[in-house]
Amino acid sequence: MTLIASSIGRKLAMALSGLFLVVFLTQHFFINLTSVFSESLFNEISHFMGNNPLVQMILQPILILGVLFHFTMGFVLELQNAKSRVVKYKSYKGSANAPWVSRNMILSGIVILSFLGLHLYDFWFPEMNYKYIESLPLDPDRYFGELVHKFESQVRVILYVLSFVFLALHLYHGFASSFQTMGLNNKYSKAIKSFTVAFSFLIPAGFIAIALFHHITTF
Amino acid sequence: MNLTLKVWRQANADAKGNLETYQIKEVSPDMSFLEMMDVLNEELIEKGIDPVAFDHDCREGICGMCSMFINGEAHGPDRLVTTCQLHMRKFKDGDTITIEPFRAKAFPVIKDLTVDRSSFDRIQQAGGFVSVNTSGNTQDANAIPIEKHNADKAFDAAACIGCGACVATCKNASAMLFVSAKVSQYALLPQGRVEATDRVLNMVNQMDEEGFGNCTNTGACEVECPKGISLENIARMNREYLYASLKG
Ligand code: HEM
Numbered sequence: 298m299t300l301i302a303s304s305i306g307r308k309l310a311m312a313l314s315g316l317f318l319v320v321f322l323t324q325h326f327f328i329n330l331t332s333v334f335s336e337s338l339f340n341e342i343s344h345f346m347g348n349n350p351l352v353q354m355i356l357q358p359i360l361i362l363g364v365l366f367h368f369t370m371g372f373v374l375e376l377q378n379a380k381s382r383v384v385k386y387k388s389y390k391g392s393a394n395a396p397w398v399s400r401n402m403i404l405s406g407i408v409i410l411s412f413l414g415l416h417l418y419d420f421w422f423p424e425m426n427y428k429y430i431e432s433l434p435l436d437p438d439r440y441f442g443e444l445v446h447k448f449e450s451q452v453r454v455i456l457y458v459l460s461f462v463f464l465a466l467h468l469y470h471g472f473a474s475s476f477q478t479m480g481l482n483n484k485y486s487k488a489i490k491s492f493t494v495a496f497s498f499l500i501p502a503g504f505i506a507i508a509l510f511h512h513i514t515t516f
Numbered sequence: 517m518n519l520t521l522k523v524w525r526q527a528n529a530d531a532k533g534n535l536e537t538y539q540i541k542e543v544s545p546d547m548s549f550l551e552m553m554d555v556l557n558e559e560l561i562e563k564g565i566d567p568v569a570f571d572h573d574c575r576e577g578i579c580g581m582c583s584m585f586i587n588g589e590a591h592g593p594d595r596l597v598t599t600c601q602l603h604m605r606k607f608k609d610g611d612t613i614t615i616e617p618f619r620a621k622a623f624p625v626i627k628d629l630t631v632d633r634s635s636f637d638r639i640q641q642a643g644g645f646v647s648v649n650t651s652g653n654t655q656d657a658n659a660i661p662i663e664k665h666n667a668d669k670a671f672d673a674a675a676c677i678g679c680g681a682c683v684a685t686c687k688n689a690s691a692m693l694f695v696s697a698k699v700s701q702y703a704l705l706p707q708g709r710v711e712a713t714d715r716v717l718n719m720v721n722q723m724d725e726e727g728f729g730n731c732t733n734t735g736a737c738e739v740e741c742p743k744g745i746s747l748e749n750i751a752r753m754n755r756e757y758l759y760a761s762l763k764g
Pocket residue numbers: 308311312313314315316318319322364367368371372375399402403405406407409410413467468470471472474475476478731732733
């Protein structure tokens with residue numbers, strides 16, 4: 298059996314793609330953060346990310362593949378798992394021995410996936426359309442305005458906040474779990490769990506705070 | 517204590533099965549769960565009803581034969597015990613207790629509460645051993661020095677009694693805790709290192725073929741394991757497997 302066909306290999310692929318997304322999420326957060334402090338810096342970085350050939354032609358496709366791989370594999374494993382217990386228990390006390398977040402990764406994942414759909418519709422599709430389909434003139438100062446405009450809608454902000462709560466739940470289990478999957482369970486595991494708790498709270502809370510900041514300051 | 521029992525009854529592997537309700541009176545809190553089941557069966561026999569089939573052997577918590585999913589948990593609500601070591605004082609007068617077989621595709625029901633766990637045997641046969649030439653020239657095991665940390669960890673892993681509670685409990689019916697205990701037990705000792713590469717590849721391969729689910733690190737197995745087998749073993753098996761795959 299090849300590594301990627303085995304249960305352990307697939308789990309490992311899940312962990313690696315998950316960690317890759319964590320890295321992406323972190324850099325995305327710091328770029329968003331600049332929008333609170335400096336309109337011009339945010340525009341400058343966004344313009345760079347949007348037009349640098351290395352980012353656009355290499356990193357962006359890797360990211361897309363990473364996301365596709367992660368959730369596709371997530372669904373594949375979930376379906377397999379559903380088949381491993383054909384007759385279900387009448388009485389099953391899942392909460393007695395495992396935290397809710399760890400038992401509902403597919404649920405938090407689906408919420409993130411739906412958010413991703415909205416997010417692409419809001420930012421990425423218009424961006425691709427602007428740059429590559431209509432080939433409109435470069436305008437290095439448009440990004441901040443586009444960002445603020447999206448956060449005017451109350452419905453969007455509510456959806457945004459909800460999604461990041463689920464992302465926090467996903468990370469709360471997933472981040473530390475990926476180290477166990479990669480074979481790391483030793484005296485450092487406690488520190489990894491503490492870091493996971495802090496990270497899974499701070500980063501999503503930060504995204505939410507930035508959204509609220511723009512929502513409130515535009516009125 | 518007077519109790520209401522809801523017991524899974526299934527005549528054979530192909531029958532559909534359902535929960536039957538029985539009343540049982542004057543249960544002593546000092547009885548073990550299996551003794552309570554014995555009393556139930558005596559009453560059923562007197563009434564001319566087929567007694568409930570359930571697995572047991574040592575009744576000392578060491579053989580791993582007794583199973584049962586009691587009120588939604590493998591081996592019931594107590595921790596670090598098998599069903600034979602679970603006592604009725606863990607329940608209250610008037611309680612309703614639901615008793616089901618361990619459920620997994622790889623553990624098909626034989627009858628009532630008994631399940632076929634020979635998938636574990638096949639995993640063990642795929643590599644859970646050390647090939648030794650027993651023709652009279654075997655080396656004294658004590659002649660090989662073993663680091664104390666590793667000896668302790670191997671011993672802890674070897675405490676696994678193959679009961680299957682980890683599988684029964686896991687929301688994915690994954691056998692990772694069992695297999696990792698068996699892999700670790702040998703991987704940590706010099707005698708076992710010799711065949712470590714093939715062992716982990718073959719045992720994991722067999723585990724996947726038996727139709728157990730994939731681990732998602734919920735940690736439920738560790739909590740329900742009567743022998744306290746640690747998740748550390750799963751991490752070790754992941755390392756061993758990755759290393760063996762890249763090498764082999
Ligand atoms: C696109 C939607 C997503 C879906 C459907 C999804 C689904 C899943 C599923 C089913 C698992 C396996 C659960 C487990 O093994 O316990 C998982 C694990 C994980 N996910 Fe996601 N996920 C998504 C997005 C993300 C994102 C955006 C990130 C990071 C920012 C992420 C990070 C992780 C990590 C680190 C793991 C842990 C892997 C492990 O336990 O070894 N996921 N995901």
